[in-house]
Amino acid sequence: MAIKGLKDLVYAKITKEDRTATTYDEVKPLGPAMALNLAPSVNRGNLRADDQVLFSDAAKGPIAVTLNTAYLEEEVESDILGKELDENGGLTDAANDDPPYIAIGGRAESARGGYEYFWIYRVKLAPAEENKETKQETPTYQTPNLSGEALPRLHDGLEKYKMWDQSTKVTDKTIFDKWLTEVIDKNWTPTV
Secondary structure, eight states, X not given: OOBOOOEEEEEEEEEEEOXXXXXXXXXXXXXXXXXXXXXXXXXXXXXXXXXXXXXXXEEEEEEEEEEEESOOOHHHHHHHXXXXXXXXXXXXXXXXXXXXXXXXXXXEEBTTSSEEEEEEEEEEEEEXXXXXXXXXXXXXXXXXXXXXXXXXXXXXXXXXXXXXXXXTTOSOTTHXXXXXXXXXXXXXXXXX
16 A cells, blocks of 8 residues: 555553463553654575475564654653653663563555554664754754564564555444554454
8 A cells, every 4th residue: 555644653562461462551642753664574495406496485574663753752762762761851871771562553644545554563662873963054853763673462473453444344433533542453342
């Protein structure tokens, strides 16, 4: 699907995960969206015999995630990167910072109309690359550029989920009312 926009990025920390379930904290705004890139890795192997390839197989690896936002609020940076936020509003980077696994959701405007909504279920981000440079005659901005990996959930192996709000196959359109307030997957049912 051709996409021509990105907005309303949200995240939810994973509070508990094991082989039976994944539990998420509340969904919160991530930051003004600039870019989200997902680059799946696929490792291939070939068995050669009799001067030819007899068998070929592939295994999926982690999905490389690159996330760019206009800025991150202090609470968000602390939350998603495991940094300490002190009572004065200062952020401390430390050797023992441990970013939690999070889910990332949002929506992207479709060239066909409407929006493609998405969730990536289990992402671990690394601290942002920081660039600072002096002002020039032409203004330039330096923005946070986070990278990390998306891995399958432990309990069901799911990596991501997406849905187009204009699809005639969507049986319950109320799902889009909840998309940015709860982590949605294929088992979603409306709450009464």
